[in-house]
Amino acid sequence: MSAAGSVREQLATFWNKRYQDPEYAYGTEPNDFLVAQAASLPAGARILCLADGEGRNSVWLARQGHKVSTVDIAERGRDKALKLAREAGVTIEARVGDVTAFDPGSGCWDAIVSIFLHLPPEPRRALHERCAQALRPGGVFIYEAYAGGQLGRGTGGPREAALLPELEELLDDWPGCAIEQCFNGERMIREGALHQGIGVVNQIVARRNP
Numbered sequence: 131m132s133a134a135g136s137v138r139e140q141l142a143t144f145w146n147k148r149y150q151d152p153e154y155a156y157g158t159e160p161n162d163f164l165v166a167q168a169a170s171l172p173a174g175a176r177i178l179c180l181a182d183g184e185g186r187n188s189v190w191l192a193r194q195g196h197k198v199s200t201v202d203i204a205e206r207g208r209d210k211a212l213k214l215a216r217e218a219g220v221t222i223e224a225r226v227g228d229v230t231a232f233d234p235g236s237g238c239w240d241a242i243v244s245i246f247l248h249l250p251p252e253p254r255r256a257l258h259e260r261c262a263q264a265l266r267p268g269g270v271f272i273y274e275a276y277a278g279g280q281l282g283r284g285t286g287g288p289r290e291a292a293l294l295p296e297l298e299e300l301l302d303d304w305p306g307c308a309i310e311q312c313f314n315g316e317r318m319i320r321e322g323a324l325h326q327g328i329g330v331v332n333q334i335v336a337r338r339n340p
């Protein structure tokens with residue numbers, strides 16, 4: 131197996147283990163920042179949710195009438211997302227895959243959503259660059275994840291500094307897009323058992339130039 135292949139296997143094993151309980155690790159309610167941003171999406175938007183986990187965000191977007199596709203490395207997450215969708219009476223297209231090797235296409239999404247996906251700097255930048263290309267003109271990238279200041283807080287997120295960027299490191303990630311909104315700071319997060327308490331986050335909305 132190649133080095134990339136074995137890292138992928140380890141990641142999938144880690145996340146599949148996390149999702150083995152019937153409980154939803156981050157709850158079944160959507161992320162607050164996504165909900166606030168979704169208010170300005172066009173009706174029936176075509177949306178890609180990166181690293182969608184157990185489906186709380188994709189299923190909520192589908193319930194709002196959007197056409198939602200997802201990708202996540204964890205098969206168990208995908209299966210729980212499909213269960214959540216069935217229970218909500220909506221459809222999502224959910225695939226298992228590594229976002230760092232994923233081709234999101236070109237000019238085809240009204241929105242791409244990345245909520246609490248923490249990647250090392252190089253694959254993160256490469257993914258964001260591909261996603262910038264994959265948005266239709268006027269489409270938006272909606273991003274929230276823990277930031278550098280979260281290290282050691284114990285309220286959620288990874289324990290590796292390399293996975294927790296500062297806001298300034300992110301701002302050039304989406305070529306051909308304007309940063310419409312950005313925030314770095316504390317906010318109260320209540321998402322399942324694993325995101326609980328005041329966290330330090332980066333939030334970004336990047337819009338592809340017309």
Ligand SMILES: C[S@@+](CC[C@H](N)C(=O)[O-])C[C@H]1O[C@@H](n2cnc3c(N)ncnc32)[C@H](O)[C@@H]1O
Nearest residue numbers: 145156181182183202203204227228229245246
């Ligand atoms: C903290 S969870 C967040 C899940 C979801 N976005 C949410 O907000 O509920 C991080 C997710 O990233 C996924 N993930 C991590 N690295 C990935 C990769 N390289 N490719 C695809 N998914 C990945 C994990 O499987 C996990 O579901």
